[in-house]
Each structure stands twice: as C-alpha cells, then as structure tokens.
Amino acid sequence: MKFHSVFLVGPMGAGKSTIGRLLSTELQCEFHDSDKEIEERCGANIPWIFDMEGEVGFREREEHAIDELTQLNDVVLATGGGAVMREQNRKHLAARGTVVYLCTSVDQQLARTAKDRNRPLLQQENPEQVLRDLFAVRDPLYRSIADIVIETDQRNPKWVVNELKKRLS
Numbered sequence: 740m741k742f743h744s745v746f747l748v749g750p751m752g753a754g755k756s757t758i759g760r761l762l763s764t765e766l767q768c769e770f771h772d773s774d775k776e777i778e779e780r781c782g783a784n785i786p787w788i789f790d791m792e793g794e795v796g797f798r799e800r801e802e803h804a805i806d807e808l809t810q811l812n813d814v815v816l817a818t819g820g821g822a823v824m825r826e827q828n829r830k831h832l833a834a835r836g837t838v839v840y841l842c843t844s845v846d847q848q849l850a851r852t853a854k855d856r857n858r859p860l861l862q863q864e865n866p867e868q869v870l871r872d873l874f875a876v877r878d879p880l881y882r883s884i885a886d887i888v889i890e891t892d893q894r895n896p897k898w899v900v901n902e903l904k905k906r907l908s
Contacts, residue, residue, distance in 0.1 A: 744814045744836035745907065748881050750874060751820040752851035753841040754891045754899065759817035761900045772817045776804045794821075802827055809835040820873070823880040833884040839903060840885035842878075845870045847892045 745762065747755040756772050763770035777800050778784055788797045802825050808816050809831045816836075822828045832838050843851075848870050863869050882888065887906050891899055 744809070744811065744816065745903075746809065746832045746836045746838050747815070747817045747841055748823055748832065748838060748885065749820065749841035749891075750843060750848055750870070750877065750881075752848035753820075753843040754851075754896055755817035755841055757896050758841060758891070758899050758903070759815045761896055762903055763815040765900055765904060766813075766815065769811070769814045770817075771808050771811070771814055773801060773804050773808060773822060774817075774819045776808065777801060780804070798825060801825075806831055820877070823877055823884065829880065829884050837886045837907065838884045840881040840888045841891050841899070842881070842888055843891045845874055 745766075747759050747762075749755055756775075759772065760770050774785060777788070777797070781788055781800065783791075785797065788800065792800075798821070801819060801822055805818065805822055805828045808814070818828075818832070822832075845867065849867055852866075887903070889899055889902060889906075
C-alpha cells in the first residue's frame with residue numbers, strides 16, 4: 740500500500756508512541772517520536788528541559804523538531820500532546836501528511852499515566868483536573884487538523900492499527 744506520512748496527535752496516554760511503532764512496522768516505514776527526538780537532540784529528558792527552560796523553551800524546541808520531522812517522506816510521527824498548541828505546528832502537520840487524532844477519555848489517560856514521572860504537566864496536586872483542563876483546550880485543536888479520528892479507550896493497540904490501515908487505504 741502506497742501512503743504518505745502519517746502524523747499521530749492526541750493527549751498524553753492516548754497511545755501515540757505505542758500505536759505509532761506498530762503502525763510503522765505494518766507500513767514498513769520509519770517511526771519518529773517528536774518527544775524522543777527532542778530528548779536526543781538535547782541530551783536531556785523532557786522534565787529537565789521543562790525545569791531549565793520552562794514550557795515555552797520546550798515548545799520552541801518542539802516546533803523546530805516538528806517542522807523538520809513533518810518534511811520527511813513516508814514516516815509515522817507521534818507528536819507530544821501539546822504540539823497542537825502552536826499554530827505553526829498545526830499548519831505543518833495538516834499540510835504535510837495525514838493527521839490521525841487518537842482520542843481517549845480523561846479516565847483512560849489517568850490510568851495510563853498514573854505512575855509516569857516523565858510528564859511534567861501532571862506533577863500537580865490534581866492531575867485529573869489538569870487533564871480535564873488540557874482536554875477542553877486541546878480537543879478542538881486536534882479535531883481541527885484531523886483527517887481521521889479514532890477512539891482508543893478500551894481498545895487493543897493492534898485493533899487500532901488495523902482500523903487505521905483500513906482507513907488509510
């Protein structure tokens with residue numbers, strides 16, 4: 740099956756990295772994760788970048804990474820949950836590939852991220868409220884650029900990948 744690049748967007752815990760890896764194997768193409776790329780380029784993890792540069796510094800790095808990664812051909816790219824906050828990222832994603840919104844509930848996000856210390860935005864008193872607030876702002880942005888929306892709650896990643904393959908062909 741011939742395809743062009745597929746960009747996965749959605750909130751933290753939606754399964755972008757897991758599904759992205761599986762999908763790239765199925766499509767026999769390269770997989771990239773914008774958060775991992777940023778960490779490799781910086782030689783530091785995302786919480787450290789947030790601590791040193793704040794969210795604004797991190798978003799600058801993310802914008803550069805997404806600009807570069809969306810120019811690659813025939814790749815699957817998993818983006819960070821907040822990538823859609825910058826208009827430039829939304830433009831690049833929408834113009835350069837097929838955007839897939841992996842949609843998930845706040846309850847599912849809480850279950851999937853409960854023990855993950857690598858998520859600076861959740862190191863708060865009330866992570867559930869943080870996720871609800873982020874969803875309210877970001878869901879319309881994900882939907883505004885999505886070519887495909889797939890609900891991932893209670894769904895096996897392999898099922899999601901098979902469903903995606905059907906919709907991409």
